[in-house]
Ligand code: SF4
């Protein structure tokens with residue numbers, strides 16, 4: 001995997017701003033989970049398609065998402 005996203009799940013308030021900010025549409029709210037605040041938290045559906053742009057992390061008002069961009073030489 002090229003890039004790694006980590007979510008501070010319990011900080012998420014399900015506002016969907018990150019989902020709208022993602023240019024490759026791979027973020028969604030996880031309807032199967034409920035976090036400590038009672039929201040469905042955002043998650044990444046297709047990690048392999050992430051281009052590491054960090055738009056999601058920049059848009060999140062609650063600093064839920066951390067993007068680690070990994071350089072790939074292959
Ligand atoms: S880093 Fe960019 S491509 Fe990856 S999930 Fe966030 S917005 Fe989408």
Ligand code: SF4
Nearest residue numbers: 012013015016018060
């Ligand atoms: S922008 Fe942040 S708070 Fe809003 S859904 Fe995405 S991760 Fe959750």
